[in-house]
Amino acid sequence: MNVQTRSQAQQPAAQVESKAFVYCPICTHTVEGIVVSTGRTAKVKPGQKCSRCSAALDPAYIMRLDRAA
Numbered sequence: 001m002n003v004q005t006r007s008q009a010q011q012p013a014a015q016v017e018s019k020a021f022v023y024c025p026i027c028t029h030t031v032e033g034i035v036v037s038t039g040r041t042a043k044v045k046p047g048q049k050c051s052r053c054s055a056a057l058d059p060a061y062i063m064r065l066d067r068a069a
């Protein structure tokens, strides 16, 4: 087991914002939103609101990343 005490949350991984379709669990619709990709993980950018129900999109699921070239 290789246990490293690397407790730094601020790693110099590039954060890329991109558009994506996210699933709003409040109104059960898929809406467009901004996701932040950090390395291989992507999550919904905090502070957004659902365009349908105006709920916070923080708990939304990412359905499909729109990687525009």
Ligand SMILES: [Zn+2]
Binding pocket: 024, 025, 026, 027, 028, 029, 050, 051, 052, 053, 054, 055
């Ligand atoms: Zn919604």
